[in-house]
Amino acid sequence: MKYEALSNEEIKHELTVEKKRYDVILKEKLSLDMSRGKPAAEQLDLSMPLLSVLSENTKFPKGPDYRNYGLSDGIPELKQLFGELFGVPSEYVYVGGNSSLNLMYDMISDSMLTGVLSATPWCKLEKKVKFICPVPGYDRHFNICEKLGIEMISVPMNEFGPDMDVVEDLVSSDPMIKGIWCVPRFSNPSGAVYSAEVVSRLAKMKVAASDFRIYYDNSYFVHTLSDDAPELVNIFDIAREAGTEDRIYMFSSTSKITFAGGGVAVVIASPKNIASIKEKMGWKTIGFNKIWQYAHYLYLESVDKIKSIMRAQAEKIRPKFEIVLGALEKNFGDSDLVNWNAPKGGYFICLKCPNGTAKRIWSLCKKAGLTITPAGASHPLHIDDSDSYLRIAPTYPSCEDLSKATDVLMTVIKIAVLEQLAK
Ligand SMILES: Cc1ncc(COP(=O)(O)O)c(C=O)c1O
CATH class of the missing domain: 3.90.1150.10 (Aspartate Aminotransferase, domain 1)
Structure with a gap:
């Protein structure tokens, strides 16, 4: 009607x-x-075989004992597998615990309390830190900003990603803008897949803040419903060429591949960022659950199997x-x-x-x-x-x-x- x-x-x-x-x-x-x-x-029933990939007879790989402390950035097999999935070398991968949202919160609160690399911690700055929030967007991203006292600047979310004219204008002129939230493939909630042009502009844009980061939440990277779903270009390839790869923190998890809240989460970032993430995470935990990481590796096996x-x-x-x-x-x-x-x-x-x-x-x-x-x-x-x-x-x-x-x-x-x- x-x-x-x-x-x-x-x-x-x-x-x-x-x-x-x-x-x-x-x-x-x-x-x-x-x-x-x-x-x-x-x-969730589809992932039940994950529960039986380990037993008391499991032979863990030679080298560091996965049943013990150590390898705080994750087991090498899973770093390799996620590296292949996201098109980066395994040195770019940090495997964490069960939740990517948790990693996002941790990394933003770390930036607030102790600073990104050698930058001044945001809590010591005289002015309020700001983030760009494409709208409509994911409520839990905005919640992190709200709870940590970060001012949010709404920017329209278009069919192929955020309105980049507005984004470029803002980030090039205001050093208090320290981040942008992005869900680049099958955005929550608009379903948009960022075009190659949008990804390239994000990677190449001029930013006023030296500690600016793209919070690139790639939670739905492999979650296609149809074979003709648009692909996402590799932001790291573009950023590496442009000399800007330190500005990207990519997040993902297996929450909607295996078990929601019972999977494994990752951060993908430049080796320089990974070293800093590893150091800061090391203040909070001696390491995540490598037994469960190994179970995931045995179950997921390869990019084709995923x-x-x-x-x-x-x-x-x-x-x-x-x-x-x-x-x-x-x-x-x-x-x-x-x-x-x-x-x-x-x-x-x-x-x-x-x-x-x-x-x-x-x-x-x-x-x-x-x-x-x-x-x-x-x-x-x-x-x-x-x-x-x-x-x-x-x-x-x-x-x-x-x-x-x-x-x-x-x-x-x-x-x-x-x-x-x-x-
Ligand atoms: C865009 C987005 N990011 C992150 C998450 C949460 O992921 P995780 O379970 O890894 O914390 C969700 C869950 O719905 C989501 O939609």
């Missing part, structure tokens, strides 16, 4: 119909959750994206009032509803027993001035629950859109 073309009478009529539908939904007392990008149990695991994951996820995208197309395909992305990978669908409706949609969902990510979460300090962005995470519920949840969502969006038109 082309909602914007309805007459006042038709708007009233449609609103009555949808509200009746909503009343029926309320009586069902549903409890559905499409709020967080969590894998479903059937995806890709085949991800194809199996995609088989489970794809039908869920199809449910939500199909419903959006069916209900709002004719209207320009509701827009969304059809991602080729990652975990999210980003909805752009009419201005002033996102909070209303969220609260109508909540009342109907459907939890979605709160409106505003994709913006710094949870403030989306347009009140229009919503993040939909289809992976966690079963297909049956997801179909129900999607029905509820469609009804609720229609109500909010029609109420807006009726004003």
